[in-house]
Amino acid sequence: MTFKPAIWFPIAVGLSVLNLAGVGFATGPVHTTIHAALALAFGLWAGRLRSRLGGSERQARPEALGARVSGLEALETEVSRLRQEVSEMQERLDFAERLLAQRPDPRRVGPERQGPKQP
Numbered sequence: 257m258t259f260k261p262a263i264w265f266p267i268a269v270g271l272s273v274l275n276l277a278g279v280g281f282a283t284g285p286v287h288t289t290i291h292a293a294l295a296l297a298f299g300l301w302a303g304r305l306r307s308r309l310g311g312s313e314r315q316a317r318p319e320a321l322g323a324r325v326s327g328l329e330a331l332e333t334e335v336s337r338l339r340q341e342v343s344e345m346q347e348r349l350d351f352a353e354r355l356l357a358q359r360p361d362p363r364r365v366g367p368e369r370q371g372p373k374q375p
Contacts, residue, residue: 258336261305263306265302265305265309268298268299268301268305269299269302270300270314271298272294272295272296272298272299272301272302273295275291275294275295275298276291276292276295278291278295279291279292279293279295281312301308306367318345328365
């Protein structure tokens with residue numbers, strides 16, 4: 257079984273936080289000192305684990321950032337295309353509304369036709 261800093265880092269942080277909170281609830285100076293010392297020890301251990309994690313993450317960051325940047329560029333392109341389509345659709349809708357506003361209502365074309373007049 258190999259030691260995995262990625263798994264132990266959150267555990268060390270959690271233990272440090274719990275012991276730091278335990279300082280407030282401890283009864284007596286010895287009990288308080290033990291919790292403070294444990295919080296400090298787990299915090300230092302978490303810092304050391306973080307530095308181990310940082311080395312592998314720093315090497316992977318440029319590739320991950322490159323992938324994120326290309327993904328963001330693709331999203332920007334897609335959003336730009338969608339904005340253009342919405343703009344064209346709005347222009348077409350405005351044009352159709354203008355045409356409908358200019359055309360007379362077929363029900364009001366003129367007076368109703370009446371049959372031939374009878375004397």
